[in-house]
Amino acid sequence: MSIYDKSSLVLIPSGTKTGKVFSQKPVSGDGDFTFTRASAATRVNADGNIEKETGNLLTYSNTFDNAAWGNSGAFVTGGESGYDGTNNAWRLGAVNSSPYISQGNFSTLRTHSLYVKAGTYDQVSIIIGGYGQGVQFDLTSGTIVVNSNPSIYYPTITSVVSGWYRISVFVAPSAPTYGFLIAAQILYSGGISVGEYIYIQAAQTEQSLVARDYIETTTAAVYGGITDNTPRLDYTDSSCPALLLEPQRTNLLSQSEYVNGSPDVSNSTITSNAATSPEGLVNASKVVPNTSNTFHWFGQVLNSQTSGNYTQTIFAKADTYNHLFMVIRTDSGSKRYGVKFNLSNGTFVDDITFGSPTQTNYSIEDYGNGWYRCSASSNHSSGAVIALFGASLGGALSDINNSFQGDGTSGIYVYGAQLEAGSYATSYIPTYGSSVSRVGDALVKTSASSLINSEEGVVFVDITLNGLTNFGTPLALNDGTTGNYIWLTIFGNGNLRAEVWNGSVQAQMSYSGAVVGGRYKMAFAYAPNDFALYVNGTQVGTGNSGATFSANTLSRIDSNLLTPSLSVSAYLNNQTLLFKTRLSNEELAALTTI
Numbered sequence: 001m002s003i004y005d006k007s008s009l010v011l012i013p014s015g016t017k018t019g020k021v022f023s024q025k026p027v028s029g030d031g032d033f034t035f036t037r038a039s040a041a042t043r044v045n046a047d048g049n050i051e052k053e054t055g056n057l058l059t060y061s062n063t064f065d066n067a068a069w070g071n072s073g074a075f076v077t078g079g080e081s082g083y084d085g086t087n088n089a090w091r092l093g094a095v096n097s098s099p100y101i102s103q104g105n106f107s108t109l110r111t112h113s114l115y116v117k118a119g120t121y122d123q124v125s126i127i128i129g130g131y132g133q134g135v136q137f138d139l140t141s142g143t144i145v146v147n148s149n150p151s152i153y154y155p156t157i158t159s160v161v162s163g164w165y166r167i168s169v170f171v172a173p174s175a176p177t178y179g180f181l182i183a184a185q186i187l188y189s190g191g192i193s194v195g196e197y198i199y200i201q202a203a204q205t206e207q208s209l210v211a212r213d214y215i216e217t218t219t220a221a222v223y224g225g226i227t228d229n230t231p232r233l234d235y236t237d238s239s240c241p242a243l244l245l246e247p248q249r250t251n252l253l254s255q256s257e258y259v260n261g262s263p264d265v266s267n268s269t270i271t272s273n274a275a276t277s278p279e280g281l282v283n284a285s286k287v288v289p290n291t292s293n294t295f296h297w298f299g300q301v302l303n304s305q306t307s308g309n310y311t312q313t314i315f316a317k318a319d320t321y322n323h324l325f326m327v328i329r330t331d332s333g334s335k336r337y338g339v340k341f342n343l344s345n346g347t348f349v350d351d352i353t354f355g356s357p358t359q360t361n362y363s364i365e366d367y368g369n370g371w372y373r374c375s376a377s378s379n380h381s382s383g384a385v386i387a388l389f390g391a392s393l394g395g396a397l398s399d400i401n402n403s404f405q406g407d408g409t410s411g412i413y414v415y416g417a418q419l420e421a422g423s424y425a426t427s428y429i430p431t432y433g434s435s436v437s438r439v440g441d442a443l444v445k446t447s448a449s450s451l452i453n454s455e456e457g458v459v460f461v462d463i464t465l466n467g468l469t470n471f472g473t474p475l476a477l478n479d480g481t482t483g484n485y486i487w488l489t490i491f492g493n494g495n496l497r498a499e500v501w502n503g504s505v506q507a508q509m510s511y512s513g514a515v516v517g518g519r520y521k522m523a524f525a526y527a528p529n530d531f532a533l534y535v536n537g538t539q540v541g542t543g544n545s546g547a548t549f550s551a552n553t554l555s556r557i558d559s560n561l562l563t564p565s566l567s568v569s570a571y572l573n574n575q576t577l578l579f580k581t582r583l584s585n586e587e588l589a590a591l592t593t594i
Helices: 585-592
Strands: 007-011 033-036 054-056 070-072 074-080 089-094 100-106 110-118 123-127 134-138 143-147 153-161 164-171 178-183 197-206 222-224 242-245 249-251 264-266 268-275 284-289 297-302 308-318 323-330 335-342 347-354 361-368 371-380 385-392 412-421 436-438 442-445 457-465 472-478 484-490 496-502 505-511 519-527 530-535 538-543 556-558 571-579
Touching: 054 197, 070 074, 074 100, 100 197, 110 123, 123 164, 123 197, 134 153, 134 164, 143 153, 178 197, 264 268, 268 297, 284 385, 297 412, 308 323, 308 385, 323 371, 323 412, 335 361, 335 371, 347 361, 385 412, 457 472, 457 484, 457 585, 472 571, 484 519, 496 519, 496 530, 505 519, 505 530, 505 538, 519 585, 530 585, 538 585
Parallel strands: none
Antiparallel strands: 007 571, 033 442, 054 222, 070 100, 074 089, 089 197, 100 178, 110 164, 110 197, 123 134, 123 178, 134 143, 153 164, 242 571, 249 412, 249 436, 264 297, 268 284, 284 412, 297 385, 308 371, 308 412, 323 335, 323 385, 335 347, 361 371, 442 556, 457 519, 457 571, 472 484, 472 556, 484 496, 496 505, 519 530, 530 538
């Protein structure tokens, strides 16, 4: 009999649905876990791209004769042949010389998109802020004819099939608060004749710098992707997924992707949608220092932050410059920690401090295609925390502000800026005008008595550490209280601990030296007066005294000890196993060997 045949529970994360993670054993489904996270989140998907929540903010997104769409001088008729092979397209035509339909009022960053095709007329305009303000497209040549304000409108037109195009306009938050206005006319003067028309289909407005896959709506906005309570099967480390579990964190920066809208932009020119980002979309920005011999950065001042550790991160890629400079200023700038990275080879170059900040550290992680996620952390006592980022020349840092003379054309690409309270970086949290929180992940199996032997057995996890802070708990067996439990726990000092609590500590043993990025297979065997902990094939602790529990005491399995806030370490769960008998020490060594 193999070791796996002896198990009562096998969880190898692969099958999920909203609110559920499926176990491979037992096959009855009695081992399936409930998953909760009351917010959207991001992950690295099987294609190696960052995936996040998507959404269409419009209602009746392909029912253009519905009252949700305002109508001025236009006729709309359905049943036309569409870009997708259906008869779900519409004619949008002229009752007078300036026909349009419109919906909504949007005060934040957004992207409008629409599928369009020439009919008897071949011009369409997306009007933003009144006549003459917006973008005009030619549906014969597939070109952008007019962009009334290139600094805040970023249009695209992409050929789809059989004369159909998808047009989009990213609208910066500084633009007028105007709805999605689709006009079959010339931007400045109307000009269409009564009876002429174009074809339209599938309108979308979303919080994004680019148009993403279309989502159909009717009575309400619809969201997809990594939404509330969607488990994150993450492919960061390999072709096999692992379940990403993290504590609650908040991205304090108001503009994580539209960095041109950062509150503090100094001596730099920033161009949005200049390159393909780690999301696999053309929504990265290019940052170019100007020719002044001074500091060059963008970022944000966050006033009156609570004391503790703060970590700032950004994705960066070399262009004509190949260095990124980051500085995190704590205590209202009186303490500063600056770091420089080489983006051509993914290495640390130099760091520098001012005012003796504490607990300073950095990291750089390869995200493929020349992209790296760079981070810097420091401790904060009082006042403001300031996060700054910028392109840089090579060489060591000469001062905390990283002063130099740019050439006005060279720069780097950036995406996904983040500042969070904590000593390590967690997964990317997008923001589009204000800070956003990602709620902590929780995995639980209640009514699990049939899977647990309270008297003896083995608990096993295979995890990859993304961060170290006290009381992260990859696995806890309990009775629904904190009075009786067996747990495997992560500590900020690099210890991995196994513990049995039955009114008091009955057994406790640790493995020291765990590091962020490390993979650890932990197996803890428990039986009356017989305990052992194995990590990565090696016995690291034993105990020959201590009680376990009476039959059926333990009835619940958690990824934290009942309270999600206690699960404050971040990790990838590669595998979880339970056994109802105490395995031999030889079996424990074999089970945990990497």
